[in-house]
Amino acid sequence: MNINFSKEDLAFKDEVKNWLDNEYPSHVKEKTDKGITISKEDLIDFHKALSKKGWMGYNWPTEYGGTGWSASKLYIFNKELGLAGCPPILPFGVGMVGPVIYTFGNDEQKDRFLPDILNFNTWWCQGYSEPGSGSDLASLKTKAVLRNDLDEDYYVVNGSKTWTTLAQNADWIFCLVRTDNSGIKQEGISFLLIDMKSPGIEVKPIITIDGDHEVNSVFFTDVKVPAKNLIGEEGKGWTYAKFLLAHERFGIAGVGASMRSLNRLKDIISQLDNDDLQRKVNQLEIDLSAIEITELRLLSALENGSHPGAESSILKIKGTEMQQALSELFVEASGEYALMYPGPHGYENNYKPAGPDYAAEGLSAFLNMRKTSIYGGSNEIQKNILSKFVLGV
Amino acid sequence: MNLNYNEEQIMLREQIQKFCESEYDFYKREDIVKSDNDFDQNVWKLFAEQGWLSMPFSEQSGGFGFGPIELSILFEEFGKSLVIEPYLSTIVLSGTLLDRSTFSEKDDLIEKICSGDFHISLAYAEAGKNYDYLNPISTLDSKNILNGTKTLVLNGSNSEKLIVTCIKDNIFNLVILDSNTEGVSINSFSTVDGQSCSEISFENVQLDKSNFIGSGDQAVTLMNETINLATLCVSAEAVGCMESCYLKTLEYTKNREQFGQPISSFQVLQHRMVDMYIESELAKSLLIRAMLEVNNRSDSMYKHVSALKSYIGTSGKLSAKEAVQLHGGMGVSEEMMIGHYLKKMVSIDALFGNADFHLNQIGN
Numbered sequence: 001m002n003i004n005f006s007k008e009d010l011a012f013k014d015e016v017k018n019w020l021d022n023e024y025p026s027h028v029k030e031k032t033d034k035g036i037t038i039s040k041e042d043l044i045d046f047h048k049a050l051s052k053k054g055w056m057g058y059n060w061p062t063e064y065g066g067t068g069w070s071a072s073k074l075y076i077f078n079k080e081l082g083l084a085g086c087p088p089i090l091p092f093g094v095g096m097v098g099p100v101i102y103t104f105g106n107d108e109q110k111d112r113f114l115p116d117i118l119n120f121n122t123w124w125c126q127g128y129s130e131p132g133s134g135s136d137l138a139s140l141k142t143k144a145v146l147r148n149d150l151d152e153d154y155y156v157v158n159g160s161k162t163w164t165t166l167a168q169n170a171d172w173i174f175c176l177v178r179t180d181n182s183g184i185k186q187e188g189i190s191f192l193l194i195d196m197k198s199p200g201i202e203v204k205p206i207i208t209i210d211g212d213h214e215v216n217s218v219f220f221t222d223v224k225v226p227a228k229n230l231i232g233e234e235g236k237g238w239t240y241a242k243f244l245l246a247h248e249r250f251g252i253a254g255v256g257a258s259m260r261s262l263n264r265l266k267d268i269i270s271q272l273d274n275d276d277l278q279r280k281v282n283q284l285e286i287d288l289s290a291i292e293i294t295e296l297r298l299l300s301a302l303e304n305g306s307h308p309g310a311e312s313s314i315l316k317i318k319g320t321e322m323q324q325a326l327s328e329l330f331v332e333a334s335g336e337y338a339l340m341y342p343g344p345h346g347y348e349n350n351y352k353p354a355g356p357d358y359a360a361e362g363l364s365a366f367l368n369m370r371k372t373s374i375y376g377g378s379n380e381i382q383k384n385i386l387s388k389f390v391l392g393v
Numbered sequence: 394m395n396l397n398y399n400e401e402q403i404m405l406r407e408q409i410q411k412f413c414e415s416e417y418d419f420y421k422r423e424d425i426v427k428s429d430n431d432f433d434q435n436v437w438k439l440f441a442e443q444g445w446l447s448m449p450f451s452e453q454s455g456g457f458g459f460g461p462i463e464l465s466i467l468f469e470e471f472g473k474s475l476v477i478e479p480y481l482s483t484i485v486l487s488g489t490l491l492d493r494s495t496f497s498e499k500d501d502l503i504e505k506i507c508s509g510d511f512h513i514s515l516a517y518a519e520a521g522k523n524y525d526y527l528n529p530i531s532t533l534d535s536k537n538i539l540n541g542t543k544t545l546v547l548n549g550s551n552s553e554k555l556i557v558t559c560i561k562d563n564i565f566n567l568v569i570l571d572s573n574t575e576g577v578s579i580n581s582f583s584t585v586d587g588q589s590c591s592e593i594s595f596e597n598v599q600l601d602k603s604n605f606i607g608s609g610d611q612a613v614t615l616m617n618e619t620i621n622l623a624t625l626c627v628s629a630e631a632v633g634c635m636e637s638c639y640l641k642t643l644e645y646t647k648n649r650e651q652f653g654q655p656i657s658s659f660q661v662l663q664h665r666m667v668d669m670y671i672e673s674e675l676a677k678s679l680l681i682r683a684m685l686e687v688n689n690r691s692d693s694m695y696k697h698v699s700a701l702k703s704y705i706g707t708s709g710k711l712s713a714k715e716a717v718q719l720h721g722g723m724g725v726s727e728e729m730m731i732g733h734y735l736k737k738m739v740s741i742d743a744l745f746g747n748a749d750f751h752l753n754q755i756g757n
Binding site (some may be wrong): 001002003004005006009072270278279281282283285286287289290291292293294296297299300301303304311314317318380382384386387390391393 | 394395396397398402462614639643647655657658660663664666667668670671673675676677678679681682685686690697699703704749752753755756
């Protein structure tokens with residue numbers, strides 16, 4: 001047993017740090033360091049900088065233009081970017097639909113979509129949840145009917161998707177749609193790529209309790225989608241959807257970003273001379289260490305050839321609980337100034353209210369982070385998964 | 394980076410598991426606890442034959458030179474079977490302290506320990522001192538006369554020799570003496586987890602130069618490293634307990650039928666068992682980090698052992714309480730094994746600094 005990374009991995013870590021120091025866009029860094037919400041353009045600049053370095057395909061095999069990194073390099077990359085305060089890499093293109101396309105798509109689809117994902121020329125969003133289909137995703141109703149007009153095959157899509165993250169910025173959406181109602185509900189689902197500029201698509205904002213516009217409702221009314229945008233086989237969408245969820249194994253715990261928050265909290269609390277807060281931050285330090293080593297254990301098992309399965313649900317549950325607990329402790333450390341909340345984008349025009357400058361940021365994160373135990377398969381669903389596949393009950 | 398156990402370590406675990414399954418089931422353990430003896434001398438001799446008593450000692454002292462990783466494996470497995478033999482006291486607290494010391498008679502003593510015929514106890518705790526082991530009230534005067542009272546001396550009544558912490562001229566000292574020396578009186582009682590410990594008083598006990606194991610900084614380092622290793626060991630024991638609590642509860646709920654179905658089919662119980670499983674895995678992760686830091690003798694080894702000890706103190710007791718609850722009435726029956734894990738977790742939390750104590754250490 002050895003907890004240290006190899007020389008090669010350490011050299012890679014230096015390379016990542018070097019990129020963060022020199023090529024990570026400074027105007028983005030300035031904002032994230034101050035806790036200011038970044039714009040769409042900032043996010044694009046960040047992703048384009050990764051593309052330029054050849055790191056956009058961080059989780060892809062080399063044959064599709066990815067990095068082909070080992071699990072430990074992937075871990076280091078995620079951790080260092082998190083520690084540096086980078087925005088999370090938008091998962092919808094590179095993390096989600098990309099691997100589905102190169103695994104189940106045809107050559108034409110690979111040529112058409114993959115390069116734009118790697119160069120961040122297309123912004124993807126995810127069309128999974130529906131108003132009536134949350135944790136019971138397979139009950140989804142958005143309907144796609146195959147038609148043929150003038151020798152052109154196309155689907156007509158009707159229905160709606162919800163909680164669609166950053167759909168307001170998206171060029172394309174990958175959707176789970178129902179193409180068959182006759183069999184069991186999982187079997188009639190297909191995986192369809194839809195251009196957001198198609199006539200009949202309407203995006204309406206949903207404002208969350210932090211006051212921010214991050215998620216949306218997306219409505220489809222007689223939207224015409226070329227049949228060549230179907231991934232794989234009709235009716236096999238559920239298989240691809242499950243593959244997609246399993247693909248996002250690492251980085252899910254957000255260890256790097258949580259460590260950054262923890263370090264800031266330790267600094268803040270060390271100046272407050274408050275034993276209660278000190279014990280709470282100590283507890284989070286212990287818990288985060290446990291999460292980090294659990295992730296490294298899974299990584300280690302993976303590199304030794306075994307295939308950890310449902311165990312990664314532990315990382316989803318504990319990683320998101322950690323993100324929430326950290327943001328909550330920021331709020332507690334603000335004391336009575338937790339009363340004041342300017343909204344998700346902070347105080348405008350450099351207006352500086354009374355109280356510590358981390359108060360508003362903490363509250364914004366605290367409210368925003370409630371989503372983490374709900375999305376990606378709620379933490380209760382994760383416990384069902386662990387019950388079934390680990391406990392065997 | 395590699396967090397997988399190597400083949401030798403996996404074999405060691407299997408060897409201990411096999412032994413515990415065949416020689417140390419719960420009924421056997423109950424017989425030992427209810428007997429007039431504090432532990433089973435035959436079992437202890439079998440430990441010696443398996444080589445486990447020599448495991449952590451350096452090769453110069455006739456040991457295998459195994460470190461914190463192997464000790465953690467041993468204690469994890471002992472935790473699963475709730476072994477009560479005084480390995481912690483004789484081997485870890487006393488033996489490894491002697492092994493790392495410059496005491497002139499240590500080779501002879503370690504040889505006797507390894508044979509399985511000889512016990513030593515470390516008398517480190519005093520009433521009212523909480524977990525401050527480096528500032529005992531027990532004092533040696535200028536003529537080397539020892540006075541003081543030690544409490545919670547594990548296995549004290551079975552030990553032929555005692556290692557005692559004391560202050561002489563404001564300096565911390567470790568001395569060793571025969572337990573039948575004039576002026577030593579021993580009062581023994583049993584612990585919540587079926588072990589024995591003693592209150593030992595020293596009244597004008599005359600010592601001389603030959604009794605000294607270490608003095609000043611050297612003795613402080615020996616003491617700190619010994620307690621840290623022992624803390625790691627009992628924490629590993631707790632990790633073993635936690636895994637057993639989870640697995641035994643799962644097995645019980647799969648077999649126990651109510652309302653015409655196994656109670657494991659109820660989601661409210663499933664999620665609570667998932668929580669027990671998760672806590673057990675997270676505790677294992679902290680154990681792995683702590684044992685590797687101790688193995689590397691890193692600067693942060695004390696901190697990582699504190700993190701582990703604090704975590705298992707809280708989550709270990711929680712797992713054991715959940716195990717009792719999910720076993721229903723069976724959980725509170727003395728004749729069932731499951732409730733005994735709770736007692737073990739209480740005793741482990743109390744040893745060497747409880748969860749709150751170590752939580753405070755993290756920020757220091």
